[in-house]
Amino acid sequence: MSAALGSVGMRRAAFGYSKSANCGLLTCLTQMHSPHLESVDGVIKYMAEDFIVHEIDLNGKVLEPGSSIGLDLIKATISQEHKRQSGIFLVLSRAQGYSIEYPEFLTKLDATRIEALLDKLTVATQLGTDSLVNAFALIVASDQTKEIRTRVHEFIRSKLPFLTSITRPIANVRQDEAMVEYMGPFVDLNALDANSKVIMVHPLTRCIRAIAQRAIEYNRAQLDQRNRLDQGDLRDERDLGEEQMAPTRATTPITLSEVPTLQELVQMADKTDRRGLKKGSYLHFNVTKFNRDTGDVIDLICKSTKRSALDMSTAGTKDKRARTVQRMCLRRGTIEAMFEAMASPKWFDDVEISNFEYKDERLRLGDLLGNFFSIVIRGVSNVKVAIERIERFQEHGFINYFGLQRFGSNAIGTHLVGAALIKREYREAIRLILGDLQLAANFNCFSPTMEIRNSHGLEEIPELTPENAKALLEQMPRHLYIERKLLYSLSRGDSYRVALSKLPASTLSMYVHATQSFLFNHATSKRIGMGLEPVIGDLVNVAPLNSRETQVDRLTSENVAKWTLENVMLPLPGDSIEYPPHLYDYYKHLSLEAFGIPLESFATRINGKDPSLVGIGGSYRFIATRPWGVSFRVSEGMHAPHVNTERCSRLRLEIQDKPSIVLECSLPKCSYLTVALREVLSDEAIEASTL
Template sequence: MVDKETLFGISEYFASGIGFDGTLKSRISDFLVNEIDTDGNVVHLTRLGVDTPAASEVAPACGRLDPQLVAKIEAFLHSNDANLLIEASEDKNARRLLHQQIDAAFPTHKLLRTPLRDASTGVHQIEISRASSRTPAFRRQEATRMNRSADGASHFLHFILYKENTDTMEAVHRIGQYLRLPPKCLQYAGVKDKRAKTVQKVSVRFRDPQRLAGFNQTGVLIGNIAYAQKQLQLGDLTGNRFRLVIREVSLTDRTRVEEAARSFAEQGFVNYFGLQRFGTTEVATFEVGQALLRAEWAEAVQLILKPRENDNVVTAKCRAVWVETGDAEAALRVLGRKSCVEGFVLKELARKKDDWLAALQAVPRNMRMMYVHSYQSYLWNLTASYRIRELGRKPVVGDLVYKTASHGDAKRLKRGADAEAEVTILTEAELEAYSIYDVLLPLPGYDVQFPQTPVTEFLLDITRKDGIDLRSRHKIKDYSLSGSYRPLVTKPRDVRWEIKFFDDPDQMLLLSDGDVLNGVSLPPSSAESGSYMALIMEFNLLASVYATMAIRELMKRSSNVLSKFSASEPAEEPEGNALPSDCFVQDVGDSLDEAASAPST
């Protein structure tokens, strides 16, 4: 049987060694991930609730509203009056400042402020009235406020999100529902693994920290809420701190385990894209990407709607109806109102029969781009394996490197013109100044350099056979990929390991932030003897680096067979390619066990 890793180009180990057997992710509590922010700090949930003072205690940058005017507006809010008129200055800047001061003084009230001018006297006024979130004028007012900085005023709240066995988009969707905000109002730096206990920063365009602090749902905690002047963006992180347990290690393998841990820390691993990048079903995401890049729209639709063995009941029936009848309306009725890739495609086909391109374009852009980025990743893995296998583990003339050695460890790789200016072809005279950790491979596109080694011909031969030319722009702008660069080999940082012995096979061996807040303590274990042995690993990885590929190198075992969940902690798969209703889809681009940096476009 062909190992699944081989199908996605993953075949080489960087360091020699025989590794050891064991099981990763036996329990959700065995895999902990804490985001590392752009300042290099590991993010922790240290308290529930609000770190920032109440809005009324913060002096806004625009200054405080006159107390008499505050009292006047408060009296209006407690009255049955339809509106309140207040005089405003002749000076436009002063009127703008007054609007900002009212907004800052009453952040939780929906007050529509309408500028007026008395026709007879010419006096400027502001009419204040009550509004709802659905009032068109109020929505326009809020949009203007959100998109304009009020002299540095803090329009955003940042908070720490802790989640267990929940993916990031689901957790954000639940918080958005609670706040009655669309998910697009909540932003985060990267997606974290579902099958884990994870901690990350989230920002929200919302002005009431106490309301946010009231959120409390199973498996999701929020805290350390504070005001901030800007929202988070995808890629606003350095990396992630991983703490994990490898169980079912043989009691006789202690020496091998210690040798493997030392080698892993000192030498690193091939920076492959992990299996998560390519989906978990028989239809790999890169296959859909190939069809999109070949402009084979009907083929791409058929691949998306093709039946899978592990489909849930509803999705399986939906796909079956489509395959048997080709009737989009009938298949859509089976699916119901579920918001997912299949639903987007079928809904458009029900409107425009056989308009395959329109059906694909109905899928949110970031979801469509995941397919073509997956193909880029597939090519990268294949060329990385070829580079290691055929050219070895040292730099060679013709490799791509940054002009300054050791640049490959930059927290975020630049793309397009910025990257092009910094990347160069390695010459004979420069070989001694660079190491294998400086060597880059391109994620192919129309705006990247290619190595002057056999690697390039190997890559182009694959794309020619696939009928794809990524060096040219696609006729559909979305699928024109500029490309980017990725280090061939990477090292974990701040690596620590510990061998533990214990007698209960299900004994908890790590405490998450949530456990610490709940007062959970670890049962006793031993460093010398017990019925079972486990390896506890801690390390930092840069953004866009896969922890599963790190553990693959550590154990010298396929990542396809490393993970196992106990019956007491099931790892539920999302239904089909399900997305939350009314979902604003972020590009989850990279793996579910890492924080995605900005995807190449």
């Protein structure tokens, strides 16, 4: 460790040496109610299957994976639909005797001409698309009315979707030599008067491409078989039975009767209640993911459906190392487009989508009551004490800290980056994101013990000129999306502010929220130290039940006895925030001591300064809350399966044959289970699972 980093040891003592203490998680309610109970060691998230999270919607219903349609069936249906849309399905079916039923408004000669066009397409699956010169058909129809022509176009679109149709005046058609030659044998075409119209039908580009690919595959197979014959690997063709010969036309059997059409599959998946539905502009659905970040799934859906991230919304984000079920929403999304995305080779096999429903309203962040958890705590050091602590947790609840995930797992926490953004120090913010440990050491709350977590792989960060930024970009691992995006922008000569502005607004907000959360956690520990009963000056929310707005009231001697600790809120510093008088000075001191920021700087607009790059909106959060539906069971010697990761290999012998506890409970939205588990497990056990 450098001298600069070592010099912060004394300064950081005030913020604690562990990550939990550094980020303000200093105590727990069980410790205060039952100080004689020692904390318990155990392992959570040994495997992703050990941590299950299901959202609870606004109606109190726990989301389930639902009757998810298997990926194999979706892929088979989409493949069949592609063949239908490209014409390959019909062309190959005709080779087996399939015939089209033509409507009465098409004449026999119209049907003959369409069949001739389809014959050309069939031959082209072997000869290639060069044989498709003048591949079209002209339709007269039984009547020259517009109504009949409209019905012809509809028939082509629905029954022959790989063809396109256009109405043309016969006078224009007769000016084209190829058309005139085509019309020669047909009496009905030549008999049309000059004012008549015909419908020209020809293959779409997707049809021609599919046929070209089919021809390539067919001829490659023919060539391979001839080469094998030439090399003596096969008997002479004269000795082969007819069924063993290379086919002269495609004979791939079409046995897709078990595969539903895309329309049938959509009907199976659509759970929409259309009573009172207007446009249904938003497609809502459940996402079941395994060992994936919520952001990764959003990115997957956006790329697969070619949509912007602005079109996606979620009720909340979920842990990566877990099996989770959550609700998402896609603006102007369709079930068909989602099935297309899921059939893509790039789709994650560990992501399932179900319970599709069209709605008129967008899903908003926070549109949930909470989350249901089912977790396994392995290798419990003292089951008796663990059970006692779980019972205290059920009775008293827990301190509603922000979890360690809020502050990142790299050497430089997200709260330090947020502090630089709040100060409008954009150069500093970028260097901190890139992992400048020397710069981070200037913060009193920096914890150099986390240095080993720096994953950027950069020993030194030079001045970020365009040339240096380009060189650093070449060194930066590809999975570090934010860092690479910043370096790319700087390499093009953008200013620090402009480079940061090109990051998603949600990313910038994440950094600022981490700084606010750091102050909240420390202020909460300070307030809990004053006692577990409301005091005069505490803030409570007096807004109506289920209101999305917060209406703050300050407790007085007249009403303080009516409230409990769970009603007490503390602010996250920002615009238009009220502070409890007994903690205002602490907030001011803490902000200056930790980040060197005056509390007044937590504002989107400050006189004499440019507006902040990201909104610094303040908010309030309850300092304590309770779980519901708590249950548990002890499993003696639960088998610890072998998982091929460094962490699991290290822990396996430690937890093998030791008792495990399966714990289930539900928590309010925005509460962290890893924080709630501090009422049962030691900080070391929690940190080991989150860092």
